[in-house]
Amino acid sequence: MKYFKFLIPLLFIACNNEKVILLPEVEQSNIHEVLDVSPAYLFYDSTAVNNIELNRKNLIITTNWLVNVDKRLTLKQLIPKIQFLQNKKRSSELHKNEDAKNYYSCNDTSIKNLGFVEFTDVYYHTKDSVVSSKKAWNSLEENSLKLQVESLKSIGLPDGENTINLQQLVSDLKNSSISETTYMVLNMSESLTFQEYISLKSALLSVVSEKLILDTNEFIY
Incomplete structure (x- = not known):
């Protein structure tokens, strides 16, 4: 077909x-x-x-x-x-x-x-699967950019203090000089709509390169 x-x-x-x-x-x-x-x-x-x-x-x-x-x-x-x-x-x-x-x-x-x-190779980890989620989280690459996505307007950065919106995140990633392979890891609120999720994925896929990779493990909290 x-x-x-x-x-x-x-x-x-x-x-x-x-x-x-x-x-x-x-x-x-x-x-x-x-x-x-x-x-x-x-x-x-x-x-x-x-x-x-x-x-x-x-x-x-x-x-x-x-x-x-x-x-x-x-x-x-x-x-x-x-x-x-x-x-x-x-x-x-x-x-x-x-x-x-x-x-x-x-x-x-x-x-x-x-x-x-x-999304063939994407593995979703939910808060209901505590053991497998923890195992996957602990096995993430050392050079991981862990993004806490509460909404497209509120994305937490690894420093735990600052949040930015999706547009600014994409702009920063495009303008950044990445010297070593970095994996973007999504940790997303379960309240995100599918529209928001696809917008997020599409935007991040636009900045993927040899050095900047979207991790296949995605976490939902």
């Missing part, structure tokens, strides 16, 4: 019930086309448990997975469902495709079309 890049990006209407997903928006993404995909949908549903509904009936294990998430959902609502999907693919031994990846879909406003954010 192919996913065509000129689909209307603002909405997804899935299933026979014509449920609508509002996709998050980014100013620019670095991926604009994904082929051989099967979709999953995470709906915002005020009548469902935790206001979230997952539709994954069309997922094929050997394909790239395109996960369409409503931008109004919070990380607290969303991440357990994402972990469930990741575990399904990672634990599958039947017809496993090592090249198949996972992507979030979004609306790239720079081209007024679809963009995608890959």
Whole structure:
């Protein structure tokens, strides 16, 4: 199955019930086309448990997975469902495709079309998994830039005293002279919406380089 890049990006209407997903928006993404995909949908549903509904009936294990998430959902609502999907693919031994990846879909406003954010290798650690979260945190690279993200307007720096907004953080990172490999580590409030999360990831991916790397471990508190 192919996913065509000129689909209307603002909405997804899935299933026979014509449920609508509002996709998050980014100013620019670095991926604009994904082929051989099967979709999953995470709906915002005020009548469902935790206001979230997952539709994954069309997922094929050997394909790239395109996960369409409503931008109004919070990380607290969303991440357990994402972990469930990741575990399904990672634990599958039947017809496993090592090249198949996972992507979030979004609306790239720079081209007024679809963009995608890959999350294949991301490992989410929540406050409910204390032991594994602590182990992952303790195993972080020594040269880690640990960012405490309360909101896009309040991002705590490693010194523990100063906070800046996302725009200033990106500007500082672009203008910094990094001499040794540094890993950006996200420690995020569970109250962040998916829109805020995608905005954060998209902005930080824009400054990634050989010396500045976005860590694949992400923490939610």
